[in-house]
Amino acid sequence: MSQQQPLISHLLELRTRLLRAIASVILVFACMAYWSNDIYHYVATPLMDVMPEASSMIATDVAAPFFAPFKLTLVLAFFIAIPYVLFQIWSFIAPGLYKHEKRLMMPLLASSTLLFYLGIAFAYYVVFPVVFGFFTSVAPEGVQVATDITSYLSFILKLFFAFGLAFEIPIAVVLLCWAGVTTPDDLKAKRPYIIVGAFVIGMLLTPPDIISQTMLAVPMLILFEGGLIAARFYSKKDEEDEDEQEKQDEPGQEAK
Secondary structure (H helix, E strand, O other), X not given: OOOHHHHHHHXXXXXXXXXXXXXXXXXXHHHHHHHHHHHHHHHHHHHHOOOOOOOOXXXXXXXXXXXXXXXXXXXXXXXXXXXXXXXXXXXXXXXXXXHHHHHHHHHHHHHHHHHHHHHHHHHHHHHHHHHHHHHHHOOOOOOOOOOEHHHHHHHHHHHHHHHHHHOOHHHHHHHHHHOOOOOHHHHHHOHHHHHHHHHHHHHHHOOOOHHHHHHHHHHHHHHHHHHHHHHHHHHHHHHHHHHHHHHHHOHHHHHO
């Protein structure tokens, strides 16, 4: 019975954290729902700017003019609420962490949020104009470019998630090295394989075109190098903390 009580309390706390996270997404969505059409227009601007003058986006489904902006706004609400969602996750797992783990996790949570936002911004401001400009310029003669709004939404959401997750590579490298799974030197020695892997991942996460694949793989490699630098910093800091802790645990130090 004594073992069941902590389990029930943990489950209740987990439910509370999840409900708060979901409520934050719903609250942000409710605040933005009125401007859902304007939000969709803003996100569709990179494509509309490079489309021929006589063409426009179309809706092939009857309900698409409503559901496409609605879905985009809901996803955007989740993106905006990510800091609070991560805070709820942190609040749930923090009591079970050691002090040095808490010092590591807080900067990583803040960095992961910032990197995710940077990945989305990079996709929107850098990748979209290049990709859409290329696609519209290579359309065969006699083919009118008129993209369906639902297809466009599906396309950009894939790119948003792909670049947002790809920009988390430094966090993954730091965690792997910090957990002892690998070391910065081992990753550095495997750099040729990682370069190939980056292009393979770019091919899997992005639509089947060489431009978006390359524009995802190259930042991944740059972020990987940044992760190696950060991993060396954290590893060195952890070693210094361990040495300091060992000195404090020595009998001679306690006697003093």
